[in-house]
Amino acid sequence: MTAPFVILAVVTIGGAVAAMTLRKLVHCALALAVCFVGLAGLYLDLNAQFVGLVQVLVYVGAVVILIVFAILLTRHDELPAQTNRTRVAGLGVSAVVFALLAWAVTAGGAQMGAAVAAPEAAMKDIGGALMQKYVLPLEVVGLLLTAALIGAVVIAMEEKKKAR
Amino acid sequence: MTQGLDQIFVTFQHWAVAHSPAAVQPAVSIVLPVAGILILFPSLFAITTVLERKGLARIQNRYGPNRVGPYGWLQPVADAVKSLTKEDIVPRTADKLVHFLAPVLLVTVVFLEYAVIPVGRNMVLADMNSGVLFFFAAGAATEMSVFMAGWSSRNKYSLLGAMRAVAQMISYEAPLILSSIAVVMAAGSLSTVTIVEKQAGYSGFWPHWYVLTPWGLAGFVLFAIAMTAESNRSPFDLPEGESEIIAGYFTEYSGFKFALFFLGEYLEMFAVSGMAVTLFLGGWAAPFSFLTWIPSWIWFLGKVMTLIAVFIWVRGTLPRLRMDQLMNFAWKFMLPMTLMVIFSAGLWKFLPSGVLRWLICAAPIALLYVVLGRVLQSERRIEKRVYRYAE
Amino acid sequence: MLGEGIVKGLAETARNFFGSYVEKDRLTTVQFPEERLPQAEAARVFPFLVYDTDDMEKGLRCVACKICEVECPPRCITIEKSTEKKPDFTGKPQFYPEKFEIDVSVCMSCQICVEVCPFEAIKMDTAFELSTDDRFGGLRWEKERLAKPNEYYRQIHPMEAAEVDEQLAEKKAKAEEKHAPAAATAEGAATR
Numbered sequence: 001m002t003a004p005f006v007i008l009a010v011v012t013i014g015g016a017v018a019a020m021t022l023r024k025l026v027h028c029a030l031a032l033a034v035c036f037v038g039l040a041g042l043y044l045d046l047n048a049q050f051v052g053l054v055q056v057l058v059y060v061g062a063v064v065i066l067i068v069f070a071i072l073l074t075r076h077d078e079l080p081a082q083t084n085r086t087r088v089a090g091l092g093v094s095a096v097v098f099a100l101l102a103w104a105v106t107a108g109g110a111q112m113g114a115a116v117a118a119p120e121a122a123m124k125d126i127g128g129a130l131m132q133k134y135v136l137p138l139e140v141v142g143l144l145l146t147a148a149l150i151g152a153v154v155i156a157m158e159e160k161k162k163a164r
Numbered sequence: 165m166t167q168g169l170d171q172i173f174v175t176f177q178h179w180a181v182a183h184s185p186a187a188v189q190p191a192v193s194i195v196l197p198v199a200g201i202l203i204l205f206p207s208l209f210a211i212t213t214v215l216e217r218k219g220l221a222r223i224q225n226r227y228g229p230n231r232v233g234p235y236g237w238l239q240p241v242a243d244a245v246k247s248l249t250k251e252d253i254v255p256r257t258a259d260k261l262v263h264f265l266a267p268v269l270l271v272t273v274v275f276l277e278y279a280v281i282p283v284g285r286n287m288v289l290a291d292m293n294s295g296v297l298f299f300f301a302a303g304a305a306t307e308m309s310v311f312m313a314g315w316s317s318r319n320k321y322s323l324l325g326a327m328r329a330v331a332q333m334i335s336y337e338a339p340l341i342l343s344s345i346a347v348v349m350a351a352g353s354l355s356t357v358t359i360v361e362k363q364a365g366y367s368g369f370w371p372h373w374y375v376l377t378p379w380g381l382a383g384f385v386l387f388a389i390a391m392t393a394e395s396n397r398s399p400f401d402l403p404e405g406e407s408e409i410i411a412g413y414f415t416e417y418s419g420f421k422f423a424l425f426f427l428g429e430y431l432e433m434f435a436v437s438g439m440a441v442t443l444f445l446g447g448w449a450a451p452f453s454f455l456t457w458i459p460s461w462i463w464f465l466g467k468v469m470t471l472i473a474v475f476i477w478v479r480g481t482l483p484r485l486r487m488d489q490l491m492n493f494a495w496k497f498m499l500p501m502t503l504m505v506i507f508s509a510g511l512w513k514f515l516p517s518g519v520l521r522w523l524i525c526a527a528p529i530a531l532l533y534v535v536l537g538r539v540l541q542s543e544r545r546i547e548k549r550v551y552r553y554a555e
Numbered sequence: 556m557l558g559e560g561i562v563k564g565l566a567e568t569a570r571n572f573f574g575s576y577v578e579k580d581r582l583t584t585v586q587f588p589e590e591r592l593p594q595a596e597a598a599r600v601f602p603f604l605v606y607d608t609d610d611m612e613k614g615l616r617c618v619a620c621k622i623c624e625v626e627c628p629p630r631c632i633t634i635e636k637s638t639e640k641k642p643d644f645t646g647k648p649q650f651y652p653e654k655f656e657i658d659v660s661v662c663m664s665c666q667i668c669v670e671v672c673p674f675e676a677i678k679m680d681t682a683f684e685l686s687t688d689d690r691f692g693g694l695r696w697e698k699e700r701l702a703k704p705n706e707y708y709r710q711i712h713p714m715e716a717a718e719v720d721e722q723l724a725e726k727k728a729k730a731e732e733k734h735a736p737a738a739a740t741a742e743g744a745a746t747r
Contacts, residue, residue: 026315049292049293050294054301056301057301058309061303061305061307061337062304062334068311074290090175100382128221168741222572222582225571226583477569478565482564536557537558
């Protein structure tokens with residue numbers, strides 16, 4: 001429970017809560033960006049430099065911008081009001097997810113203490129692992145992303161052709 | 165003697181730390197380099213504004229500012245006084261918090277980028293293992309500030325300018341990062357200090373800079389172009405083009421906030437130039453082995469200022485690119501070229517050194533350049549205009 | 556070849572940059588308050604009244620015929636004729652303007668007053684640094700401000716002034732001829 005951890009945790013949770021409760025949708029997206037930055041800080045606190053920096057690069061630099069573009073292009077500034085039914089459903093779903101996560105975290109708790117002396121994952125090791133042990137998942141993910149990119153281009157091109 | 169001059173700032177820092185009470189020693193050892201950065205780069209910014217105006221003016225057959233000091237060199241002082249005393253106008257329906265935070269965020273993130281640039285031998289603020297990655301992660305956060313500025317102004321044209329600016333910055337981030345990957349591959353590390361040290365050797369009197377290899381030259385040119393686009397600088401300044409959309413995403417900013425945006429953009433330009441110098445031009449290393457007696461930080465600053473001069477030169481020469489031309493250039497030309505640069509850098513590592521290696525590595529890049537040039541220019545056919553009538 | 560135009564452009568601007576320190580015609584700026592560009596012969600800003608000799612009262616060519624006041628399109632000229640006459644450059648007694656006022660903020664520099672004046676009395680000036688902070692009378696100029704000597708006219712429009720001087724000299728010569736035979740006949744009549 002060191003001071004950096006507390007500050008980062010407050011920033012992360014505060015950003016997430018703000019993202020849920022703010023009125024304007026774009027403010028929510030910006031609060032989400034703050035939450036992601038807090039998460040990146042937590043990764044860096046755990047000495048996982050690569051993950052932390054890539055979190056900033058990918059999430060803050062691309063995902064949040066994607067969300068913001070989506071909001072702007074569909075121009076929904078006001079959120080629809082919540083009814084009682086949706087509130088109950090939301091509580092139910094969040095309770096189930098919380099129970100699942102709590103079970104997952106506490107069930108592996110016995111092994112947590114022993115892994116204190118984990119070696120520092122240097123960049124070279126991550127790169128080596130990606131290229132040797134995990135090369136198949138890497139290539140599959142690459143293929144998936146390429147397919148998504150080509151799909152987006154094809155959809156956009158279809159619309160242009162229809163407009164003609 | 166030259167060793168002393170070279171390390172003069174480091175020895176000053178050690179002296180200051182030794183002579184301060186034990187409780188504040190860590191703080192002093194961090195605050196001093198930070199203060200150094202905070203003093204050096206904004207002063208460089210001030211000098212660059214005059215240099216740019218006078219340089220552009222001379223290119224355009226006129227004098228630049230020449231009234232304020234001797235030959236106009238005190239113009240930044242006048243500009244600073246003006247921007248501090250101007251009324252700070254915020255539109256009535258603007259989002260006040262976001263409007264205020266956007267320039268603050270930009271300047272903060274850009275100053276963060278300076279932490280990993282080695283200004284001289286042993287003179288880097290944070291010797292991180294993944295310095296290059298940190299640099300680009302901070303660069304990604306500047307796009308958020310541009311978007312915040314455009315959106316909070318409640319001005320359709322600002323928003324349009326902001327969206328175009330963000331699209332441009334994201335598109336050019338890909339070639340920027342990919343061309344630096346070639347350097348990381350050759351140096352074997354993401355740490356900026358290691359990259360510069362790998363380039364600080366000499367074979368004969370010829371330096372080991374990466375720009376003197378075929379993939380390094382192509383990578384440097386691509387990095388420089390992507391860098392101009394990332395800082396929204398001419399010829400890629402459509403989002404903030406004065407004749408197009410007034411000032412684009414910072415139309416509604418006046419006074420000090422505008423000055424902060426300006427400061428943030430120029431500082432980002434210096435930071436990315438510093439990174440280009442670090443990655444390709446050998447950082448603080450001297451160009452020839454008989455010139456190593458000149459202190460390292462002077463070499464670094466000289467190289468950065470040369471790059472800035474080249475940017476000013478390019479700004480005065482080229483017309484602005486249209487948005488679709490810009491995007492075509494990034495995705496259709498620069499991205500394939502950077503992939504070929506990475507491939508060529510890989511070849512370089514595995515071939516024995518010599519003239520043959522040079523030719524083999526230069527060939528794919530040159531070939532792709534010519535092919536892409538022909539293909540992309542033939543796409544611009546002039547078609548007969550087709551009219552579509554309303555039904 | 557892709558990129559060739561960019562390189563040529565960069566070379567051209569570099570030549571301009573370094574040339575601007577060396578060649579004069581690559582830096583054509585005139586530092587305004589200290590230096591000024593010479594004005595063309597036909598430059599015109601606002602009208603002024605010409606007077607011959609050194610005396611404004613006696614040498615003023617204007618005879619208050621009021622043609623310019625009538626012809627002026629925005630009607631910026633106001634003239635009050637005098638009640639007595641004084642001799643002009645040919646010796647003939649003429650009226651003169653008691654009050655001659657031009658409202659320069661209304662004047663549109665059309666030069667019609669110059670074109671219609673039969674006495675070459677009003678011409679176009681070239682002075683353009685005329686700003687004043689007197690909102691209520693600073694741009695309504697009286698005869699004293701408008702009258703400038705012929706030497707000044709020769710300075711600003713040398714060719715025009717030479718022509719005008721020729722014409723006026725001719726007229727004066729003709730007038731003197733007319734008077735000379737009249738004096739001869741008067742003398743002749745007196746001697747008889």
